Amino acid sequence: MKFGLRTPSVKRSLKVRTTGRAKRMVKKAVVPGYGQRGMGVVKNPKRAARNAVYKRTTFSIWDLFK
Known part of the structure; x- marks a missing residue:
């Protein structure tokens, strides 16, 4: 699972x-x-759970400008 910047x-x-x-x-x-x-x-x-974890553990470069 990925952590940090996408x-x-x-x-x-x-x-x-x-x-x-x-x-x-x-x-x-x-x-x-x-x-x-x-x-x-x-x-x-199964996919929904995996996507929920991914969304919470990563962030986009555009989130830095908010």
């Missing part, structure tokens, strides 16, 4: 800002329960 990725940062919005709008209209809190635990509890 490695920034310019490629991923651009992708999430451009292609994600339209895709999320379509998925929210079609898939019931998409985008609601807690659905990750229902779908895959």
Whole structure:
């Protein structure tokens, strides 16, 4: 498990800002329960637990400027 600063990725940062919005709008209209809190635990509890720990033990470079 990683601790500390996450490695920034310019490629991923651009992708999430451009292609994600339209895709999320379509998925929210079609898939019931998409985008609601807690659905990750229902779908895959092991992954949700791992992601929760990762989020608490690492930080982004952008968090330093807040």
